[in-house]
Amino acid sequence: MKHFASSEAVTASPVRGPQKTQKDDEDVMTEQGFKRFRRRAPADATPSAAAEERPLSAPASSVAAQLPATLPEPWDRIRQVPFDAEADGSRCLPLVSRFRTAPASKSFDLLRTRLLHTLKARGWKRVAVTAPAGGCGTTFSAVNLALSLARVPGSRTVLLDMNFRRPGVAQAMGIPVQAEMNAFLSGAAPMEEHLLRPLPSLAVGLNSAADQNAAEILHSRSCSAALDELMLRSGADTALFDLPPVLEHDDTAAVLPQVDGVLLVSDGTSTTAAQLAACEKVLAGHTQLLGVVLNRARKSDCPLH
Numbered sequence: 693m694k695h696f697a698s699s700e701a702v703t704a705s706p707v708r709g710p711q712k713t714q715k716d717d718e719d720v721m722t723e724q725g726f727k728r729f730r731r732r733a734p735a736d737a738t739p740s741a742a743a744e745e746r747p748l749s750a751p752a753s754s755v756a757a758q759l760p761a762t763l764p765e766p767w768d769r770i771r772q773v774p775f776d777a778e779a780d781g782s783r784c785l786p787l788v789s790r791f792r793t794a795p796a797s798k799s800f801d802l803l804r805t806r807l808l809h810t811l812k813a814r815g816w817k818r819v820a821v822t823a824p825a826g827g828c829g830t831t832f833s834a835v836n837l838a839l840s841l842a843r844v845p846g847s848r849t850v851l852l853d854m855n856f857r858r859p860g861v862a863q864a865m866g867i868p869v870q871a872e873m874n875a876f877l878s879g880a881a882p883m884e885e886h887l888l889r890p891l892p893s894l895a896v897g898l899n900s901a902a903d904q905n906a907a908e909i910l911h912s913r914s915c916s917a918a919l920d921e922l923m924l925r926s927g928a929d930t931a932l933f934d935l936p937p938v939l940e941h942d943d944t945a946a947v948l949p950q951v952d953g954v955l956l957v958s959d960g961t962s963t964t965a966a967q968l969a970a971c972e973k974v975l976a977g978h979t980q981l982l983g984v985v986l987n988r989a990r991k992s993d994c995p996l997h
């Protein structure tokens with residue numbers, strides 16, 4: 693139906709001389725014909741008077757200037773910070789991703805794949821990483837797992853240091869703390885102000901201040917609201933929360949209603965079966981135990997040796 697030619701087609705049509713035929717009239721809508729057609733068309737189908745008066749040849753830039761400016765999406769507004777997983781200077785914690793072929797790096801990739809399968813199958817995203825006791829390697833595991841997750845193309849990973857007893861993610865990654873976790877969890881600082889992006893696909897929430905009121909902070913309604921908003925606005929596929937030891941503080945128990953599951957890190961050189969059983973008891977009925985990570989495993993314990 694040629695009559696529904698757009699106005700752009702009209703202006704682009706050459707003006708025809710007196711030799712035009714009736715067939716031409718049928719095939720190509722003239723400018724006059726188009727105006728007549730628009731007068732006949734119902735009111736809601738015609739462009740507004742303002743639009744009609746605007747010259748059709750108006751430069752694109754002047755039209756674009758009238759549109760409302762769009763903000764980049766929240767993830768892109770998170771500040772990027774320099775991070776070099778290969779450097780070893782300011783950190784005390786080994787990051788295994790620089791040895792991609794080393795068994796430790798392969799173990800984290802295997803853990804990542806298994807974790808992603810479980811999370812995807814159940815539609816889960818929030819994972820607490822904790823241990824029976826301090827020093828088992830919670831931060832070591834959380835950071836290396838986050839780096840492994842961040843290597844999945846097109847994904848978004850968030851790692852939050854929610855250990856108010858002995859925060860460690862900032863030091864582990866060699867990134868200076870610029871905003872306190874407490875301000876974010878209390879709702880005083882928005883996600884974009886608190887988080888930092890060491891990699892395009894990884895955002896971290898750092899913490900440097902030990903706080904004796906940790907359990908109360910983690911129990912609070914503002915903490916739950918801040919985490920809900922973080923998940924919604926960041927569009928994160930996976931969020932890892934680095935938490936204090938289960939058997940030493942009730943902080944982890946306080947945050948359990950906010951997570952989908954727990955990864956328990958056991959130290960192959962010191963964690964006992966009784967400790968693991970005690971942790972299972974604390975978690976039972978509150979959340980799912982997604983798995984037990986064996987850190988500092990002896991060579992014979994490691995499936996990739």
Ligand SMILES: Nc1ncnc2c1ncn2[C@@H]1O[C@H](COP(=O)(O)OP(=O)(O)O)[C@@H](O)[C@H]1O
Nearest residue numbers: 784785786823826827828829830831832860988
């Ligand atoms: N598998 C490992 N290989 C080498 N060093 C490790 C390993 N696991 C932990 N560490 C070191 O042990 C110390 C305690 O680990 P960390 O992750 O901070 O424990 P947690 O967070 O459970 O208290 C850190 O200095 C860390 O670098």
Ligand SMILES: [Mg+2]
Nearest residue numbers: 830831858860
């Ligand atoms: Mg730690």
